[in-house]
Amino acid sequence: MLITKEENANQEFRGIGKIGPAWIFTMLCLFAVFAFGVFGYSRQVVIGETVTGMRTIGVGGAVWGLYIVFVVFFIGVSFAGISISALIRLFGISYLKPLARMAELLTIIALSLGACCILADLGRPLQGLMNLPRYARVMSPFFGTFTLVISGYLFASVVYFYLSGRADAATLAARTNSKLLRLFYKLWAFGFKGTPDDYNRHSNSSFWLSIFILPLLITAHSTLGFIFGIQSSRPGWYSALQAPGFVIMAAISGTGFIIIIAYAVRKLLHLQEEITHKSFKWLGILMMILTVIYMYFMIVEELTAHYAAPEAELEVAHQVTRGAFAGLFWTTVACLAMAFLILFIQYIKGKTILGLHVLAGVLVNIAAVFKRFIIVVPSQTHGTLLPYRHGSYVPTWVEISVVLGLVAGGSMAYLVFVKIFPIVPLKSGGHDDGPLGVDLKESRFSHMRRLTAFGLTLLIGVSVAVIGFLLSARIGTKAYLDPIVPFSPVIFITGVMTSFISAIVYEIVPVSKK
Amino acid sequence: MNMKPADSTENKMLEISEPAEGLGRKSFLKLLGAAAVTGWIGSAFGSEKKKAPQGEWEKVGDGKKRKWGMAIDLDLCSGCGSCVVACHVENNVPFTGDDPKKDGTEINWMTLLPLRQEGEGQLTPLPCMHCENPPCVKVCPVNATFQTEEGIVDQIWDRCIGCRYCENACPYSRRYFNWAEPEWPETYKQALNPDVATRPGGVVEKCTFCVHRIRDLKEKVRAEDREITDDDVRLLPACAQSCPAEAIIFGDLNDEDSLVSRLSDSPRANRLLEHVGTKPKVFYLAKEKPIGLDRKES
Incomplete structure (x- = not known):
């Protein structure tokens, strides 16, 4: 036992360290799926990507398939976590507070899975890891995915997650019996004493982080949409609606995912008192509004594509609504419509039935996967501008096992975390319950030192980011060139990361009484 | 011949970091570090030309502003397919064989497509269009595909990471991915062209206008101390050389007297998918306009 029995019984520690047979069984099942995914990927590495269902465009296939669908899906799911945390902080939505940490963890894991999925798609993943940092070009929409999403957005989420967990880590460090865990908690808390000053500082830093993360979030999801939206060569992709559509769909599926996870956590950890119906109601209304917006987008999209579209656009649109992809398309529509109706009726009746909310969450996520499939595939198989023969794409067991393996891996990471850190913030660590320790008044000198350190880190971060961007972008020269300095994309990313580290610096510079 | 770009950074660092005689170990290390840093930064701000990812062959340039282009006369073309075969052999394009599992993975730098569908079928040879405004180059995340100063859309095989974005960006679908490691029949392996690098599995490849022949x-004209003439290049690429009807003509579009630029001004000249705005440098000559071909805007 890591935590004393009585405390655990009080539900104060959310079941940390309590490893039961159900948990072990689930982990074993997930590990089996994960291992099968690794096996599938090994076939792809050994034999080549011929084992996937993907084929050359014009010779009967699509060059992007299930992997890209799930890159978009995983990165989409990540939307909910950090945006919900930011909304909680900016607008003070207190009844969502218990959901903040599980949402943030979802963001971090989903983004990591998205990155793995990109690597699974690459023909030469090792060269990808080497050449992307070395030569990444600002002109390519992949630059946005690679720097903003994977590095900036993921890192910002980690910083946010780390800082908001410090108070709980401090509490746990004082109570745990295991030496290893104590070290882990102490490192996480890193000098958090629980004074009012500590809480104030965290309040400040999370406010400013939220303000910076929200626009970064929109930009990151838009660049993902631009990957498709700015390709005039692919009928069905070339649309200004792509970027906003990606942002909204990401928000829908992310919110749906949070509802599912929150329900599971509430059930398994018996947290009926903390995660209330109100939290679900709020998420339900948010998802309902977003679903309406997305259905409006879809109507606009299909109307434009069917009314007086160029030949090739019309061909793709017909394939989607009444051709090879009609089944997927109408399932998507049905899922979205049903999810909307479920939420809308509950809203009208003023009731919140959790089971139905979860059902809506599942439905929108099925819709999210199918819709991404409809975006990615038909424009390649049926969207050639020259009269090449039409192709088809069906994912093989390799692709499916790799994707399922990734999902299993992510779930395992989630389950492990749940057992070493409270997935729902502790009551005693919350600001509402008063500070933990003695009040250490910070001296003027100490305060100035903190501000200087913070300001310097931020200044260095921003300047390095700007320099890195200019070195990579080569503004004013011919665009098709390498970065001025090799690895300058790394300089840019380092700058972005350092800027976010400044928030950590602001919080952890030790207080001195002098 | 390997067509990797010369890495000026590494060369420079090697040159500078030669240890001077009589230096102590410490000062040598210091010098080494300083040299590495100056080499790194110096190479960055060196001349523009050096940093452009261009093949070795650019260095033997004769300072002329060229724009290589091609004209394909569809009224002469009989659709025999010898250009396809010649291209395959010249450029070491891998075979996929009869295995049905490999359907859809075949690679054809030059292919035949029935563009004129009404009436008698007209098979049209399709090389890479070497667009002046190439969408594939725009989207490449690592600059593996690029435009040379002479307008050829070339590719550094070894830098490609295999994301296949360029394949999606190409409106003509003229790019091919190596879905597996390339294979050739055992006897064929001895006949691979030594002038063209073979590509590893997992990279995208495409027509290069036979850049190695250029x-x-x-090198040849430099040795002979003369200038390149239109006669030298008219049938230079393998496809043009092999065409029995001489329907494929290659040359410098910037040279007003070259055959290819005269043909490109012909009223019969069209370009493929002009409305996409890629400005291809391959011109199709046809009395009747085939599907997908647009009149050249002047």
Whole structure:
């Protein structure tokens, strides 16, 4: 036992360290799926990507398939976590507070899975890891995915997650019996004493982080949409609606995912008192509004594509609504419509039935996967501008096992975390319950030192980011060139990361009484 | 011949970091570090030309502003397919064989497509269009595909990470991915062209306008101390050389007297998918306009 029995019984520690047979069984099942995914990927590495269902465009296939669908899906799911945390902080939505940490963890894991999925798609993943940092070009929409999403957005989420967990880590460090865990908690808390000053500082830093993360979030999801939206060569992709559509769909599926996870956590950890119906109601209304917006987008999209579209656009649109992809398309529509109706009726009746909310969450996520499939595939198989023969794409067991393996891996990471850190913030660590320790008044000198350190880190971060961007972008020269300095994309990313580290610096510079 | 770009950074660092005689270990290390840093930064702000990812052959250039282009006369073309075969052999394009599992993975730098569908079928040879405004180059995340100063859309095989974004960006679908490691029949392996690098599995490849032949020609005329003439290049690429009807003509579009630029001004001249705005440098000559071909805007 890591935590004393009585405390655990009080539900104060959310079941940390309590490893039961159900948990072990689930982990074993997930590990089996994960291992099968690794096996599938090994076939792809050994034999080549011929084992996937993907084929050359014009010779009967699509060059992007299930992997890209799930890159978009995983990165989409990540939307909910950090945006919900930011909304909680900016607008003070207190009844969502218990959901903040599980949402943030979802963001971090989903983004990591998205990155793995990109690597699974690459023909030469090792060269990808080497050449992307070395030569990444600002002109390519992949630059946005690679720097903003994977590095900036993921890192910002980690910083946010780390800082908001410090108070709980401090509490746990004082109570745990295991030496290893104590070290882990102490490192996480890193000098958090629980004074009012500590809480104030965290309040400040999370406010400013939220303000910076929200626009970064929109930009990151838009660049993902631009990957498709700015390709005039692919009928069905070339649309200004792509970027906003990606942002909204990401928000829908992310919110749906949070509802599912929150329900599971509430059930398994018996947290009926903390995660209330109100939290679900709020998420339900948010998802309902977003679903309406997305259905409006879809109507606009299909109307434009069917009314007086160029030949090739019309061909793709017909394939989607009444051709090879009609089944997927109408399932998507049905899922979205049903999810909307479920939420809308509950809203009208003023009731919140959790089971139905979860059902809506599942439905929108099925819709999210199918819709991404409809975006990615038909424009390649049926969207050639020259009269090449039409192709088809069906994912093989390799692709499916790799994707399922990734999902299993992510779930395992989630389950492990749940057992070493409270997935729902502790009551005693919350600001509402008063500070933990003695009040250490910070001296003027100490305060100035903190501000200087913070300001310097931020200044260095921003300047390095700007320099890195200019070195990579080569503004004013011919665009098709390498970065001025090799690895300058790394300089840019380092700058972005350092800027976010400044928030950590602001919080952890030790207080001195002098 | 390997067509990797010369890495000026590494070369420079090697040159500078030669240890001077009589230096102590410490000062040598310091010098080494300083040299590495100056080499790194110096190479960055060195001349523009050096940093552009261009093939070795650019170095033997004769300072002329060229724009290589091609004209394909569809009224002469009989659709025999010898250009397809010649291209395959010249450029070491891998075979996929009869295995049905490999359907859809075949690679054809030059292919035949029935563009004129009404009436008698007209098979049209399709090389890479070497667009002046190439969408594939725009989207490449690592600059593996690029435009040379002479307008050829070339590719550094070894830098490609295999994301296949360029394949999606190409409106003509003229790019091919190596879905597996390339294979050739055992006897064929001995006949691979030594002038063209074979590509590893997992990279995208495409027509290069036989850029290695242009490089060889430049070396040859330099040795002979003369200029490249239109006669030298008219049938230079393998496809043009093999065409029995001489329907494929290659040359410098910037040279007003070259055959290819005269043909490109012909009223019969069209370009493929002009409305996409890629400005292809391959011109199709046809009395009747085939599907997908647009009149050249002047």
